[in-house]
Amino acid sequence: MVADNSEKSTKSVANGSLISTVSCKEDLPNSIIVTQVPEEVFVNPDDKANFSKLFTQIEEHIHFDFLKSFRRVRVIFSSPENATAAKLIVQGFSYKGHELKAFFAQRVYLSASQSSTLLSPPPLEKQFLISPPCSPPVGWEQMKEMAPVVCNFDLMARLASFAIDEKYEVHNGDESTPTIVVHPCETALDHPSAIEMPRTPRPEPI
Template sequence: MDSNEKEETSDVGTRMREEMALTQLDLKDVSDLPPSLIVTNVPASVFVDPVEKDNFAELFRQIDDNIHFEYFRSFKRVRMTFSSPQTATAARLYCDHLTFNGQTLKTFFAQKLDMPKATANDADHYLNVPPLEKQFLISPPASPPVGWEQQREMDPVVCSFDLMARLAAFAVADTTYEVHPGTDQHPAIIVHPADKDEIPDPETPYSGGSRKIPHTPRPPAESISTA
């Protein structure tokens, strides 16, 4: 920044302080406004040049000495948190559409964040951490509804004796039984259990006998031409 730009910045700061003194009564009713501003269309040199960054910060420090700056290079924006809503409002009024290094700055109030204070009853409104043990829990939904409670799954079944007993009850009967009764339009389905002698041994390999491969017959000798 050359001497002319420094004088211009100094004149802007002087004009800001003078106008703030004249409108001090008007800034008393801005306590509901947030103390933070977002400045857009910031020149790229502010994010890479320390001198330009200091000149940019000095432009707002003439209004409030206690400012916290957050630079967002990808968005070409700067977030500033002032000591009071009054100084933030003054910077919003006097720095909006201000030209800095050939760029017209635009200022907006940042969203005011009201963080609730932690109380002793907060544990009643949030899900509690499960105890430190081997868990087999159902994952909670993304947005648990009111009254949702954590349910515990059954432990993994390694060997279910009840299931084995039920499977053993399905023994092969000696007589035929009808699975589905027949109608005038559909036949009946009847199961005929095989005899024990007809059931192959699973440990005995299957032997289907040797298969004879048919050979192609030789053509007649008369049809074979001699060289």
């Protein structure tokens, strides 16, 4: 069932089953999957050509995916109308003693204009930079890392100016950020605290 373009995809219940509706023609499937295909179609070029003629009579330039392990063939058309016509022809058709079955598959985009909107892999230079292969292409060079910082004089000067007996301003605040100031502890670290924690008495034996 095809609804107007202004309507959204909905699902309704009829006789206890869900019926899906689509909002536009582009949501309809343009490919079918044919099952119970004879094995000769996958190994014999002549049988494959004869099998393909069942669909090329509907549309000349179509795409086939022969799945030998599953004895299935996916046929991709340019429009949902051609896919529907092919399904009606193939459904229940006897081919070399095998009754073919067909059902709609998910919509597949083969044109360059549609594939450009999909997510594509990163450029080759990005791929080799992240994980260089065993045999990189000709002209590829490994990026050289910078030399390690042996001595940071700015950091050493800030550490040398830090005194434990006086407060130290770590960050000078402004209108949007606060000022961070470190104050020394009032109790020396080498003297124990004057506050003692109460001890729990040991219970007397019964």
